[in-house]
Amino acid sequence: MSSREKPLRIVSIGGGTGLSALLQGLKKYARPTGGEDGRVAAPVIEVTAVVTVTDDGGSSGRLRREFEVLPPGDIRSCMVALSEDETLLARLFQYRFQSGAGLKGHSFGNLFLTALTRVTGDFHEAVKVSSEVLRIVGAIYPATAKNIVLEAVLENGRRVTGETKISKSRSRISRIHLRPARCLPLPDTLEAIAKADLITFGPGSLFTSVIPNLLVQGMPEAIRKSDAIKAYFVNLMWQPGETMNFRASDHIRAIYNHAGRGLLDYAIVNTAPVRPSLRRKYLSQEVHPVEVDLEALNRLGVELVVGNLLHESSTVKHDPEAVSMVALRLAKKGRSRRNNIARKSLWKRN
Numbered sequence: 001m002s003s004r005e006k007p008l009r010i011v012s013i014g015g016g017t018g019l020s021a022l023l024q025g026l027k028k029y030a031r032p033t034g035g036e037d038g039r040v041a042a043p044v045i046e047v048t049a050v051v052t053v054t055d056d057g058g059s060s061g062r063l064r065r066e067f068e069v070l071p072p073g074d075i076r077s078c079m080v081a082l083s084e085d086e087t088l089l090a091r092l093f094q095y096r097f098q099s100g101a102g103l104k105g106h107s108f109g110n111l112f113l114t115a116l117t118r119v120t121g122d123f124h125e126a127v128k129v130s131s132e133v134l135r136i137v138g139a140i141y142p143a144t145a146k147n148i149v150l151e152a153v154l155e156n157g158r159r160v161t162g163e164t165k166i167s168k169s170r171s172r173i174s175r176i177h178l179r180p181a182r183c184l185p186l187p188d189t190l191e192a193i194a195k196a197d198l199i200t201f202g203p204g205s206l207f208t209s210v211i212p213n214l215l216v217q218g219m220p221e222a223i224r225k226s227d228a229i230k231a232y233f234v235n236l237m238w239q240p241g242e243t244m245n246f247r248a249s250d251h252i253r254a255i256y257n258h259a260g261r262g263l264l265d266y267a268i269v270n271t272a273p274v275r276p277s278l279r280r281k282y283l284s285q286e287v288h289p290v291e292v293d294l295e296a297l298n299r300l301g302v303e304l305v306v307g308n309l310l311h312e313s314s315t316v317k318h319d320p321e322a323v324s325m326v327a328l329r330l331a332k333k334g335r336s337r338r339n340n341i342a343r344k345s346l347w348k349r350n
Contacts, residue, residue, distance in 0.1 A: 008045045008331040011196040011228070013143075013213045015052035015074040018204030021317060022233070023049055023081040023138070025324025030137040031084065045331065047138035048192040049078045050185075052212045054150040054178075057164035059096075059106045063114045070123045070142055074209075076109035079127075082136040089134055124186060139192070143213045146183035150212055152176045163208045167241045173207050175257070178215045185216050196228035197334035200327055201264075203233040203318045206251055207242045214259040223263060227341050229334035231266035232302075233323060236274075236309070236316050238287045249296035256300070264302050268326055272308035274316055282316070289316075305330070 007030075012022055029044040053070045055061065060071035076093055083090040093109030109130075116126035127140055152160045154171040166173070193199060202210050210232075214220055223230060232255065234248045243251065248269050255263060269292045274282075282288070297304060305326055311319035 007043050008198070008328070008335055009048075009192070009196045009228075010045050010198045010200065010327060010331050011048045011050060011192050012200045012327075013050045013210070014200075014202050014204040015055075015209035015213075016204045017077065018202055018209065018233070018235075018318060019049065019051065019074070020077045020081040021311075021320045022200065022203065022323050022327065023047065023078055025320030025322075026327060027082055027084075027137055029324065029328060030082070043137070045328070047082070048189075048196075049082070049138065049140045050143055050189050050192075050213060051075050051078055051140060052209055053142045053144065054148060054163045054208065054212050056149070056162045059110045061164065062106070063110055064147075067114055067118065068147065069114050069117045070145070070147060072110045072113035073107070075127055075140055075142060076107065076113060078140050079131055079134050079136055080109070082131075082134075082138045082140070084135040084137055087134075093130075093134065139188070141186050141189045141192075143189075143219075144183040144185055144216045146180065148183050148212075149179045150176060150208065151179050152207065167205070167208055167239075169241050172244070173242060176207050176211060176215070178212065181215075181217075183216055185219055185222070190218070190222050193222045193226050193228070196226055197338060198327060198331035199223055199226065199228045199230045200330075201230070201232045201255070203235055203323070205239060205242055206235065206246075206254055211255060211258050214255065214263075220259040220263060224260075227334075227338045229266065229330050229337065230264050231268055231305070231327075231330050232264050233309075233318065234267055234269045234292075235290055236270050236318065237282060237289055240285055240287060243290075244286075247291040247293045247296065249293050249300060251290075252297065252300050252302060262301060266305055266330060267297055267302045268305045268309070268323070269297075270309040270318075271306045272310045274310065275312060278312055278316060 026047050030047050055071035060073035064071050080090045095108045097103040117123045150163045152166045153175045156171040238244050309322045311317045
């Protein structure tokens with residue numbers, strides 16, 4: 001990228017540890033860098049995270065019930081992922097109390113965001129101030145400022161309310177809803193989507209981290225209207241309670257069933273095998289790697305990006321470096337597409 005080019009704009013939508021992994025990988029491209037002539041070069045990208053706010057478990061759930069604030073946990077993790085350095089402050093935000101009446105189980109960052117929300121009177125403002133404290137490279141917005149609850153309709157017809165209960169359900173999920181249904185995105189979110197070169201979804205829990213963002217009123221329409229490339233990072237493994245027996249195409253169909261067909265341009269899938277010892281560990285929960293059913297994906301009209309996206313430790317996760325490199329390549333394609341659209345529009349006006 002030449003010094004005169006504006007940074008590529010990436011909007012990443014999701015929640016949980018999957019989104020944090022992508023943001024962690026993108027972080028180094030969002031920092032100003034030193035050029036060969038000693039001058040400071042502009043960042044390669046500008047990154048915006050749009051994070052779901054339906055969590056009702058653990059520390060976030062307790063704070064939500066006791067103080068009527070939006071759940072801070074997923075946003076806290078994204079802030080730490082985008083913090084400029086792994087500083088003491090970033091580690092402090094992730095610190096979780098192991099004992100203490102009323103404190104056990106809470107993370108310091110969750111308490112900080114809750115206290116700041118009470119001081120400022122606005123959760124979004126608390127996120128902005130906390131982001132400045134952590135010196136994050138990018139912007140983080142809650143999917144909506146409304147205090148919403150997730151509800152699922154299961155395949156057996158039963159309704160389940162609350163993200164925690166939904167993620168523990170045994171019957172397959174047919175559809176999810178937000179309560180109240182009337183909730184709007186932040187204006188800053190809509191502006192970021194309109195200007196984006198790339199909009200990503202996931203990786204992360206399909207029904208409790210990705211799709212809830214698409215149920216916020218106006219979000220699917222804003223995403224469709226944007227000239228950005230839209231890409232979904234398909235999960236690596238089945239998720240108990242949410243996506244057991246799901247193939248890659250089932251993930252795409254679920255997104256289309258909730259937000260309308262044709263929302264996505266690309267599906268990003270892992271084709272590297274999980275090592276046998278780790279597969280055996282997951283087999284104890286009857287969990288398998290997500291099957292990449294190429295023909296079905298092609299019929300859904302999405303282009304594929306395939307490759308080794310694995311980071312294997314004690315669990316199977318997306319590799320931050322691998323997924324960020326994919327995002328960077330797609331953002332460059334998105335910028336080219338936007339430029340072509342702008343040139344055609346200018347030619348028609350003249």
